[in-house]
Amino acid sequence: MQDNMETAGQGPKRISEHIIEIVSDSGEGAQKAGQTFGSLSAKMGNGVWTVEIIPAEIKPPARSKAGASGIRIRFGDHQITNMGDEADLVVAFNGQVLYGRFDQHAYKAGTILLIESKWANDPVPEIREQYAAALEMFKEKGLIIHELPFEDACLEITPNPRLGKNMFVLGMLSYIYQRDLQIAKDNIAYIFRKKAQKVVDLNHALLDRGYAFAKQHVPTYCWEVPGRENPGATIVSNGNEAAAMGIMAAGIELVAMYPITPATSVSHFLAEHLYKVGGFMHQAEDESAAAGFAIGASYAGLTAATITSGPGLALKTEMLGLATMAEVPLVVVLVQRGGPSTGLPTKVEQSDLLAVLYGQAGDAPKIAIASSTIEECFHDVILARKLAEEYRTPVYVLSDTNLATGVSQYPRPELKEEWLAAPLDQSDWPEGVRPYEWDPNTGLSPRPVPGQRGGEYTLTGLAHTEESHVAYDPEVNQRSSTMRSLKFATLQRTLTPPEIKGEDQGDLLIVGWGSTRGSIEEAVLRAQKDGYKVSSTHIRIISPMQPGLKEMFKKFKQVITVEINYSDPAPGGNFTEENRRRAQLAQLLREQTLMDIDSWSNVHGQPIRPGLIYNEIVRRLAH
Amino acid sequence: MQDNMETAGQGPKRISEHIIEIVSDSGEGAQKAGQTFGSLSAKMGNGVWTVEIIPAEIKPPARSKAGASGIRIRFGDHQITNMGDEADLVVAFNGQVLYGRFDQHAYKAGTILLIESKWANDPVPEIREQYAAALEMFKEKGLIIHELPFEDACLEITPNPRLGKNMFVLGMLSYIYQRDLQIAKDNIAYIFRKKAQKVVDLNHALLDRGYAFAKQHVPTYCWEVPGRENPGATIVSNGNEAAAMGIMAAGIELVAMYPITPATSVSHFLAEHLYKVGGFMHQAEDESAAAGFAIGASYAGLTAATITSGPGLALKTEMLGLATMAEVPLVVVLVQRGGPSTGLPTKVEQSDLLAVLYGQAGDAPKIAIASSTIEECFHDVILARKLAEEYRTPVYVLSDTNLATGVSQYPRPELKEEWLAAPLDQSDWPEGVRPYEWDPNTGLSPRPVPGQRGGEYTLTGLAHTEESHVAYDPEVNQRSSTMRSLKFATLQRTLTPPEIKGEDQGDLLIVGWGSTRGSIEEAVLRAQKDGYKVSSTHIRIISPMQPGLKEMFKKFKQVITVEINYSDPAPGGNFTEENRRRAQLAQLLREQTLMDIDSWSNVHGQPIRPGLIYNEIVRRLAH
Amino acid sequence: MFGLKADWSLEVQNRYFTLEDYNDGVARWCPGCGDHTILTAVQRILRDHQVPPEKTMVVSGIGCSSRFPHYMATYGFHGLHGRAFPVAEGIKSRRPDLTMFVTTGDGDCCSIGAGHWVHAVRYNMDMTVIMFNNEIYGLTKKQTSPTSRAGLKTNTHPRGSFLPPINPASSTLGMTNASFFAQTVDWNSAHLNATLEAAFNHRGFSFVHVLQRCTAYTSYLFDGMQADPNTLALLTGPGSIDLDPSVARIFKNRIEHDPSDIHAARRVAETTDPFPIGILYQDASKPVYDDHSNEGLGTPPEAKIKAMNKVLDLFSI
Amino acid sequence: MFGLKADWSLEVQNRYFTLEDYNDGVARWCPGCGDHTILTAVQRILRDHQVPPEKTMVVSGIGCSSRFPHYMATYGFHGLHGRAFPVAEGIKSRRPDLTMFVTTGDGDCCSIGAGHWVHAVRYNMDMTVIMFNNEIYGLTKKQTSPTSRAGLKTNTHPRGSFLPPINPASSTLGMTNASFFAQTVDWNSAHLNATLEAAFNHRGFSFVHVLQRCTAYTSYLFDGMQADPNTLALLTGPGSIDLDPSVARIFKNRIEHDPSDIHAARRVAETTDPFPIGILYQDASKPVYDDHSNEGLGTPPEAKIKAMNKVLDLFSI
Numbered sequence A, B: 001m002q003d004n005m006e007t008a009g010q011g012p013k014r015i016s017e018h019i020i021e022i023v024s025d026s027g028e029g030a031q032k033a034g035q036t037f038g039s040l041s042a043k044m045g046n047g048v049w050t051v052e053i054i055p056a057e058i059k060p061p062a063r064s065k066a067g068a069s070g071i072r073i074r075f076g077d078h079q080i081t082n083m084g085d086e087a088d089l090v091v092a093f094n095g096q097v098l099y100g101r102f103d104q105h106a107y108k109a110g111t112i113l114l115i116e117s118k119w120a121n122d123p124v125p126e127i128r129e130q131y132a133a134a135l136e137m138f139k140e141k142g143l144i145i146h147e148l149p150f151e152d153a154c155l156e157i158t159p160n161p162r163l164g165k166n167m168f169v170l171g172m173l174s175y176i177y178q179r180d181l182q183i184a185k186d187n188i189a190y191i192f193r194k195k196a197q198k199v200v201d202l203n204h205a206l207l208d209r210g211y212a213f214a215k216q217h218v219p220t221y222c223w224e225v226p227g228r229e230n231p232g233a234t235i236v237s238n239g240n241e242a243a244a245m246g247i248m249a250a251g252i253e254l255v256a257m258y259p260i261t262p263a264t265s266v267s268h269f270l271a272e273h274l275y276k277v278g279g280f281m282h283q284a285e286d287e288s289a290a291a292g293f294a295i296g297a298s299y300a301g302l303t304a305a306t307i308t309s310g311p312g313l314a315l316k317t318e319m320l321g322l323a324t325m326a327e328v329p330l331v332v333v334l335v336q337r338g339g340p341s342t343g344l345p346t347k348v349e350q351s352d353l354l355a356v357l358y359g360q361a362g363d364a365p366k367i368a369i370a371s372s373t374i375e376e377c378f379h380d381v382i383l384a385r386k387l388a389e390e391y392r393t394p395v396y397v398l399s400d401t402n403l404a405t406g407v408s409q410y411p412r413p414e415l416k417e418e419w420l421a422a423p424l425d426q427s428d429w430p431e432g433v434r435p436y437e438w439d440p441n442t443g444l445s446p447r448p449v450p451g452q453r454g455g456e457y458t459l460t461g462l463a464h465t466e467e468s469h470v471a472y473d474p475e476v477n478q479r480s481s482t483m484r485s486l487k488f489a490t491l492q493r494t495l496t497p498p499e500i501k502g503e504d505q506g507d508l509l510i511v512g513w514g515s516t517r518g519s520i521e522e523a524v525l526r527a528q529k530d531g532y533k534v535s536s537t538h539i540r541i542i543s544p545m546q547p548g549l550k551e552m553f554k555k556f557k558q559v560i561t562v563e564i565n566y567s568d569p570a571p572g573g574n575f576t577e578e579n580r581r582r583a584q585l586a587q588l589l590r591e592q593t594l595m596d597i598d599s600w601s602n603v604h605g606q607p608i609r610p611g612l613i614y615n616e617i618v619r620r621l622a623h
Numbered sequence C, D: 001m002f003g004l005k006a007d008w009s010l011e012v013q014n015r016y017f018t019l020e021d022y023n024d025g026v027a028r029w030c031p032g033c034g035d036h037t038i039l040t041a042v043q044r045i046l047r048d049h050q051v052p053p054e055k056t057m058v059v060s061g062i063g064c065s066s067r068f069p070h071y072m073a074t075y076g077f078h079g080l081h082g083r084a085f086p087v088a089e090g091i092k093s094r095r096p097d098l099t100m101f102v103t104t105g106d107g108d109c110c111s112i113g114a115g116h117w118v119h120a121v122r123y124n125m126d127m128t129v130i131m132f133n134n135e136i137y138g139l140t141k142k143q144t145s146p147t148s149r150a151g152l153k154t155n156t157h158p159r160g161s162f163l164p165p166i167n168p169a170s171s172t173l174g175m176t177n178a179s180f181f182a183q184t185v186d187w188n189s190a191h192l193n194a195t196l197e198a199a200f201n202h203r204g205f206s207f208v209h210v211l212q213r214c215t216a217y218t219s220y221l222f223d224g225m226q227a228d229p230n231t232l233a234l235l236t237g238p239g240s241i242d243l244d245p246s247v248a249r250i251f252k253n254r255i256e257h258d259p260s261d262i263h264a265a266r267r268v269a270e271t272t273d274p275f276p277i278g279i280l281y282q283d284a285s286k287p288v289y290d291d292h293s294n295e296g297l298g299t300p301p302e303a304k305i306k307a308m309n310k311v312l313d314l315f316s317i
């Protein structure tokens, strides 16, 4: 953050936060160094958000734009909820890997660049030229460049600096940000605990060397980012890990999936751990089979979930319609990526909302919860399981690549045995009770499961009576459709309005959902400090929609949504006020409130940065 | 229609129209008799709408509620656009088959029932009792009952009256409605043209016997429904046949499908005829494969279509996202049925609209045309093919069970060679032109097809540049998304507002789409005649939405949609003004116009009858 | 309603089930449809084995044959066209106590469900699968099925279907991890019963291919076979089904066959005239996915919490 | 741009295509990935047969292997995961003039695409299909594939996969209407080329199963095979592929095999150690769906209008 940055001074300067990046070729260990720095900072009481920079290819060519592999770490003296704006300091192992980062607006004039200098003397002339050209470009962009011989320094300690320089960089950063070297060393010892002691020693030496190197070459870059009081037991994980832990904590014992980016890592986690709590993860032959498997398990009285992303959601469309029609509880964890079609598999978007709500032919209302923090990724699954069973219907938990890959800390949840209670019970089914004995006031009904004597019935996706008998009569279909819809009205009546951040009236209200929360609230806070009458609210339960929105919106002159999905630009050319298509939540809110809610969104495949939202606030409010 | 009915008199009374039904066990030929009556009436210049009554099972048990098989014929001195309200006259071969018809409100007090009387003397006591009970019930409902010995009369002519009594009934109806016996006889001769002459003679004799029988037993039931002037060359078909003919006339040479009710009969027609125009119909292994096959063919420069209904649409979800993303023209004929899930396979609903528009993950705008008459089922396919190619995108033509199975007459289209023009051209591709060379003003681009030298490119569903190269940069994705959306804005600018029926201002505007048109306009006309300030409009192109709606709506005190899909009842219990879910078009219109558009809809699985719409108009306007 | 019943196991002993206990109302197939006889055969097996109705699961897809569960007084799952297998697998994955039947049609299994078929064979879960092969799409009224014989005139191929029919036997026997394949005909109850009995007793994916008469559309194709038992060839020898000699007597055509020999089985699978009936292949030693999916069943909550906390520890700082 | 070019056929004669004419930029697979050698092999075949690039179609699904079309300077269709076959069939259905290749992965073909695989074999359309079997999900980073050998530790089965791997050979050879099946390895270019050549020349669905090294995740599995040609068994005899004797010489293991004998082929298909390479089965007489789908090609517009009017007549009153 600009206002925190200091470029010189004696002794460490206190700053509130910094954003740093380490960028390298793939296989150079930048991510390991960054993760260690992040965990070290968390232990020192900082708020931390790290996110990996991952190349699109499995083994990209060295020193290429497409090959950038690395990590961004944002840390500060307060809770960090998003990856932030442009970086303050970058460590780069070569020049080419930074080109792509500029496309993503990762740097600004004033960003400090510490770059490996050896390329200047490379025997291959082409490499020398590329290096020079890169530096030229960075200079034009206003970066403050320091060419430093990282490798040479490492060579003093190891003959293979390619594998060691990440710890060297960790050492450099430890000097620059005055990290506790002992914690760093303990971390390193833990990482290499299965290796020989000499490996640990070597890495400790590299760490020390880096520390000394930075002190020698960039002594004025020396900052202190104070930690907070220890906030109690803390977990550090990304959103997919949080969701996977949530699945386990929710007592979900059957997960069926088919690999798909970016949801797959949830299942990697479960594959490793779910059996430890007696659960089972099934890799199905495709997504439709995965949904069918999970629905079968749930029908049979197990707690079941399926996990997927956009293209997989498409293949589950029919199965999820069946689950809605036949009232089978199911948790669907949807980690959104860029679309449409195969789209942007590794990039973020929040563009599956309408497909979730309206994907099925016929009337198929559903429950949709959007996680807005990594911590919520954990707790929302527990909520989802509860709602799925109580309302006997699929519940979608929406997250996205931003949450899935962002790593941050949150309070360690205290596990509860009640979360694990199995719905399966094989005692006799009460006589005379029908399998869809809808309560006319709520639409809810109890559910017999196989094994329960007296509850025998045949589930069907055809229109059916309370007895689950196929029936095509007008009244039966109208009534059963109404009962299925009534459940959602019933749930909606139990919900509370979303919280408002800031004044409950003003010039502008920003409405968000999902992973944009951190950025929106940060931007709004900044704008509030700058005197703008702006507030924000974040919708967590989108379907059925949380209540009280219209009342809330009325008190603001403008209401807009901020979302990571496509919306048409402002009127111009063939885009008119009449044909302009808004972002997805905005469409829902317009339909419901009949208020002229606009949207500000993009499909850049990137988390929306707080600075951009701030700019939009200023654009709208500063006349 | 009540006001046209006359119950006595000397000589035929002129009436404007009547609705009759013939209801029997399956296999008794009621449909054949009714179709012949319909075609005969059409030839005499009447407007006609016939619709078959089909049992849910393939071979249902005799004399059962579920077994009703038959036909409804509505005919009049004017164009008939829907199946109408309660019947004026019913011919039934037994009592049980009518029970289900009451559930569907097919009859009213005053409906004349001519029923086979032999059951009164059946040797089986149970059958006698059932018959008596049925008559008792019909009497309570106010039907005017005539028990008549049809079979005995037929026995005078044939030893097997079960197979012959349908022509006997045709004879009866020919007396009652003063049909031209010669046309009837010619029709019969045509039907049995492949049989021996004695079969024709027998059926002619049965026809004559029926005529005489009616004259003898119900002489006062004698009406004249005048024909109109001959309106030129005329086709009589149902909507699925019309769509199939449209596909052929549109020059679509490749159709890929997987059987599904109620779309299948389109493919039955094409299986029989498409090869005659050099086309090919492929029955794929499933719906996803059908869509893939058609998309492949279209990519290769052929004109291609796929045909389906709700559950099939679900399975095409992913493929249609690909077609949108990669800009492959495709015509999708969607014959809607009741949902969700397997739902009501043989019954009508208009509930796939939102799934069509929003089914795909990511932003996947599309063109959706809703046919509102059988004739439009034909012409809309031709329009769809044109738009699909011009805008390089899938175009959905939505029809439903009501249009698919209703039979009526319309002007014979004059086939045009230009409709057939193949888009495939293998001359060289202009050098330097990219496969997605989007016109920045329109979003449109020309399309190379395999075989064209110089046009080689690889289509992909990943985010891509104008060269069709995979690219994940923010700018590329934003731009290509915008270009794909711009196409629809461009198309929208060429559309005109829908026509308004009635005054362009008033107390109530009814907005419809698809097959409800006939009923809506009939009800509105009736209400207008009764002095109500009501008008109607019907949207044909729903996406992008036809323009001018807001301006149009503003001039009415109330605007509602009438649709055959689910909407929540009026607020009460847990349904509140805030959580109430509207019908599907209403949701779209609310979002777009921000006006408080309500909906009146049901999911009875039946076409909405004009009388019910009339009642709703009165309910809303008569205080 | 909730809470485990203490006297559960005791009570089971005291019940005796008759055919009626498995029957739910009047089956609504066409008169003479082969589906009726298969329904009776399944009910008989359950009765013979005294399987409690509430412990019996019948899963199906969509089609005439898939209406089957509705006519059983057991638990039933009448799901989606082509997707019976994944649902049955999901149910079975953690419910070894349930007896599982799957009923599927030739379109349901071999056309839209083909991918799941390949994988269901590979999972080899413990269920008895009956594929009703009427060589046509019955429910949707006479469209070509992948098992329709070449030249059959249908509503989608009025000039005759073009491709050779899928052979369910050789297809299944080519699939990886196949453990049981048998075939029979709906019109010989004794053989049908004996075949289903063998399938029922096999632990694994027991696939039974039944030629089934569709009186509405294709039964004429089977008329000749029904009239003349010589159109069938009975598989005999060690490992074959247990057929009453009085019934076996009517089969003059016999093939001495070793169902443990996959190559012999594949050879037999290729012959269709006479149509071989009985067990073509059986290998009870193939891995059964249930053994994998049942892992951890019955883990007590305290153990779960403990294990879960250990996992959380990995992410704690 | 529109309008048929008169001198078209003439011009084709005058062009000569080099390998470069089929190549589009640098293939972005990992260094050492077997996909590179297969790319070269396909380009060589096209060059050898002088197929114009604009008349060549490569269709794929999703996966590392499915990126193939992007590296070809021909027409390409990089579609959806598991759905290469239907798209290729649709293209080919009315474009007999196009030369069709399909590239698919083991997950793409045998897992999510299994249903289309069964039917693609049955349609037997004229295309050369290359299945890249690296026994893993490459693109999505090391999940179990149905062809992963039992016990393989992956990200979705860190304790080892449970089921036996799908055998592409016996599976395909069990499917109805199979007309060509061969297998080879990516690291023996001579054999790879000769196998693809045979597949290319076969009219029908020519399925080539290629063992492919994934250097990122599984190539260690193939190290032994690559080092020792005795882990392979060369299929020889009449009907086998045309292999240069100097190359053939390295294969000490040989199986004399008649590719016209389906039963022999199925026996060979079961053996995996040594791994049989060459043509397992070929029958050029199997019905080809193209013969059906090509019907009516080139019907002139007047004939269409006339026929169409006759159809309308049926509905006229």
Ligand SMILES: Cc1ncc(C[n+]2csc(CCOP(=O)(O)OP(=O)(O)O)c2C)c(N)n1
Binding pocket: B258, B259, B260, B261, B287, B311, B312, B315, B342, C062, C063, C064, C065, C066, C081, C104, C105, C106, C107, C108, C109, C132, C134, C136, C137, C138, C139, C140, C145
């Ligand atoms: C996704 C989907 N596609 C198509 C259908 C329509 N459909 C229902 S049953 C059926 C085929 C029935 O044939 P088969 O499986 O052989 O069963 P049978 O009726 O002959 O017993 C089809 C195509 C459907 N219900 N769902």
Ligand SMILES: Cc1ncc(C[n+]2csc(CCOP(=O)(O)OP(=O)(O)O)c2C)c(N)n1
Binding pocket: A258, A259, A260, A261, A287, A311, A312, A315, A342, D062, D063, D064, D065, D066, D081, D104, D105, D106, D107, D108, D109, D132, D134, D136, D137, D138, D139, D140, D145
């Ligand atoms: C519907 C859908 N599900 C899942 C994916 C994710 N996905 C992409 S490639 C792939 C598997 C790749 O394995 P394989 O087919 O063996 O190809 P390889 O990368 O090994 O060449 C998967 C699961 C997807 N793109 N689409």
Ligand code: SF4
Binding pocket: B058, B059, C028, C029, C030, C032, C033, C034, C035, C064, C065, C134, C138, C139, C213, C214, C215, C216, C217
């Ligand atoms: S249509 Fe055929 S398969 Fe279906 S119930 Fe009737 S006879 Fe049986």
Ligand code: SF4
Binding pocket: A058, A059, D028, D029, D030, D032, D033, D034, D035, D064, D065, D134, D138, D139, D213, D214, D215, D216, D217
């Ligand atoms: S991950 Fe494996 S299959 Fe994919 S490109 Fe790399 S080596 Fe090849």
Ligand SMILES: [Mg+2]
Binding pocket: C063, C105, C106, C107, C132, C133, C134, C135, C136, C137, C138, C145
């Ligand atoms: Mg069938």
Ligand SMILES: [Mg+2]
Binding pocket: D063, D105, D106, D107, D132, D133, D134, D135, D136, D137, D138, D145
């Ligand atoms: Mg693979």
